[in-house]
Amino acid sequence: QGKFTLLRDTRTDGSFLVHHFLSFYLRAGCKVCFVALLQSFSHYNIVAQKLGVSLTAAKERGQLVFLEGLKSCLDLLFGEKEEQSGQPSPLQFISERASNLKALFDFIRTSLTPAGGDSSKGPVLLVDDLSVLLSLGATPVAVLDFIHYCRVAVCSQLKGNIVVLVHSSEDSEDEENELVVNSLCHHSDLILWVEGLATGFCKDVHGQIKIIRRLSLQLMAEQDHVQIYQYKIQDKNVTFFARGLSAAVL
């Protein structure tokens, strides 16, 4: 409860983790708000079906609030001027000069606040690709503020969890992105860092994942606990194994 998990990928695509968390939380029965900035709804739906969860059904029964970034953006720029119930679009910072993510935050907060009294399981906020916000014109400070507000609202007040995906790279030239990622790393409770193998492309081992539990954030001042595994992605599943022990090698 109240945990902030950071998914970080370097030189490879960590979106399989997003799919995993999405189906995991939906199966657990939590209310999920998914901000999907880079892919369409049908993409996630198709993958989730392979993993055994139906997103359309979850959406219909109100368990899933899906913000499809691409569609919202189009509605904002090309849609007719009628606004339903006076609600501003969550992505309106794209067309305004002031890069202020408040509208997005309000959207998230209203969708995750439980209407009735059923707050037995904390709500979950899932963001696919925070780095896209920077590409769309938000400043790094605005993005960090946004995350901070979300943490206060979701983790502390609603006792929920947040999972955020970012892209990063050690020799990246995108300083704004690196700033955001580093800052988020310091504040996360759990970091899942997915990297491509340093030795190059391999058919059987798609990459390695580092699991960092930030125990140093707690009052005991212990060291962070780091575990490293390698993985291979298959059509419906991802297999993890200890380094060097891939099935191809054994």
Place this chain on the structure above:
Amino acid sequence: VFTEEDKYGLYSNLLFKYFLAEGVVCGHDLFVASAKEHPDNIIKDLPAPLLDDTYRNELGEEATAVKSEDFQDSMKIAWRYQNLPKMEDSPTTSTKFGHYYDVSKTMSPELFRSIKWHSFYLPEELSLQPKMKTGHMNSAYARLLQSIQRIIYQEGFDGSDPQKKQKNILRIGIQSLGSMLWGDDICSSDTPEDIHSLTKFLYVLRGLLRKSLSACIITVPAHLIQNKAIMERVTNLSDTVVGLESFIGSERETNPLYKDYHGLVHVHQIPRLNSLICDVSDTKDLAFRLKRKLFTIERLHLPPDLSDTVSRASKQDLAESAKLLSSGCGAMAIGKKHLDF
């Protein structure tokens, strides 16, 4: 599909034309946008298809890659190879392999009559409507987006017209995006005025493509863009990124390794749509060559090291290049560190 142009724009232009030509032959509609060459000229210059049956390839359709039945929401941003490499499968996720094209001949006008094509030539558009309220993005990009959105809506590519029985695909080609001709100064200065214009444009374009039955190829002079952060963001926003590195004018032209080829193909990213994994091929080292009639992309293979009396210097050279080759590029992993064997 996103293509980084090679230095002199020769080969990327060729790929661009192939994409459009394939569209004509398949009966798709076309939308061509350019700021530097009038689209009419581009269209006239498309290569003619080779209808010789001996070249036609018999690979069956792979059922997974293209959801041809599932038109409504999903779309194809497919990286299509017109010419298969001589080796086994080509690194592509698309299915029906298209046609071969003869580069020395241009397409005959009868083929164009069956399709509809739309054009966007920036100097013309600017003169038609000199003032346009944009606000958040470079005005040239904003106009292009408006134009694309209008065509998609009017021609019903986004499924908005349920009466339309024939579903067709719109192939969009945008040439030299990001160059100075589009009014964007990312290629000329280190601190451009609006650093987000290009990325915002791509994001909105991605939204438009996802919502409709279209595929788009964009060529970008990546070597001119000073701020590398932009290229990283652009790569994140695209489904497929391919870089073309031609050997013209570089030291590799005379390198004996590459004597058969005209350039290298770097596949930086492949689409991962509708599934957890993507279809990755075995090989990552690809090179292209332009023969008199055909443009082929094939696996790069080293010429055999036949002579014993090769001097030390050049042997070292070959070894260096071999190391460079072995660290292939790909969506899965990019190994930049060279290992000693």
